[in-house]
Amino acid sequence: MKTQKDYVQLFEMTEQLAEGNLEVEIDEDLGIFNAFKEEVMHIQGGFKKAVEAEVRSQRMKTDLIANVSHDLKTPLTSIITYTDLLKDEDLDKEKRAQYLETLDQKAQRLKVLIEDLFEMSKASSGNITMNLQEVELTSLMKQTLLELEDKIEEANLMIRSNFPEHKVLLMLDSERTFRVFDNLILNMTKYAMPHTRAYIDIVDLEQSVQIIFRNMSADEINVDVDELTERFVRGDQARHTEGSGLGLAIAKSFVELQGGTLDIHIDGDLFKVILTFNK
Missing domain, CATH: 3.30.565.10 (Histidine kinase-like ATPase, C-terminal domain)
Known part of the structure; x- marks a missing residue:
């Protein structure tokens, strides 16, 4: 009777794990099923780590998209703005030189960001040769x-x-x-x-x-x-x-x-x- 009861408890635990309940616990002594209970608990721990890693990964992906959009948009917006300003035919020489310098700075900023993205992409994919x-x-x-x-x-x-x-x-x-x-x-x-x-x-x-x-x-x-x-x-x-x-x-x-x-x-x-x- 005890063996049957222990088996039912263990079976219910595995069923709940299969349904996604990763917080289920059995503190009782399951007799001959104790070794199997320990293995199930190890699997439960592995599931928890996998879920936490996936949640973190998804959050990082969301942050990555938001951050790279911000970092690309900032210099690009400045480039568009100063290009429009330079179209003014009445712009004096000093202002024109100032705007061109700003344009150069923002273009270089964008260049560095794109190069960093390219390097990161190659490094992450392993598509890079070390000399x-x-x-x-x-x-x-x-x-x-x-x-x-x-x-x-x-x-x-x-x-x-x-x-x-x-x-x-x-x-x-x-x-x-x-x-x-x-x-x-x-x-x-x-x-x-x-x-x-x-x-x-x-x-x-x-x-x-x-x-x-x-x-x-x-x-x-x-x-x-x-x-x-x-x-x-x-x-x-x-x-x-x-x-x-x-x-x-x-x-x-x-x-x-x-x-x-x-x-x-x-x-x-x-x-x-x-x-x-x-x-």
């Missing part, structure tokens, strides 16, 4: 910092570096790794608190190499860490700063395509990104 060669990380980082010197100065940011004195050689795609460094440093210039120090460390460990970026955020970071590397998600949710919201997503994709990992840590206003590449 691996021996890369000296310290030299590449110094080159990146030199090319972004103006941006760093404009952001009133002081970058302190801590690099090994010896050469740090890894098999990487130099162009894509430069892009990763470029995106992460630009991220600092956009979101770090002005007149503060940011830090970049290259740590040569026995089995791996870590590149660590640290800065104090100008605004409170209230975005989930796992979502920051999603497409079009920004720390600046109000979208006051310029940017495609693809920088961290592209960096993460390029790092992972080279066998590395990109991890983000937030401690109060301290924002830290750690790249790890195995030797």
Whole structure:
């Protein structure tokens, strides 16, 4: 009688799961069916995770469409507006030059966004070839910092570096790794608190190499860490700063395509990104 009762309870649980009730529970001892009950509960846990992931995916897709529409529309609207203004034959030379400069800025902004979309699409589909060669990380980082010197100065940011004195050689795609460094440093210039120090460390460990970026955020970071590397998600949710919201997503994709990992840590206003590449 007990075996029959236990079987009925277990059968009812599986029926409810099949009907979509993922909260059903059995706390009782089901005797010889306990092992099977545990397996059913594992399946239930897997269903819950799958549903949560799908809900999150759908939400991210909705956000992606809204955000990319906003980011494409903003410079495009400006281009249309200033093109119409330039049609005025009575426009003085100074105004015309000013409008042309604005047009150029917005066109370049649109170009960068489209290029980022293209890169993200290739990286996500795996339709990208990595040209691996021996890369000296310290030299590449110094080159990146030199090319972004103006941006760093404009952001009133002081970058302190801590690099090994010896050469740090890894098999990487130099162009894509430069892009990763470029995106992460630009991220600092956009979101770090002005007149503060940011830090970049290259740590040569026995089995791996870590590149660590640290800065104090100008605004409170209230975005989930796992979502920051999603497409079009920004720390600046109000979208006051310029940017495609693809920088961290592209960096993460390029790092992972080279066998590395990109991890983000937030401690109060301290924002830290750690790249790890195995030797």
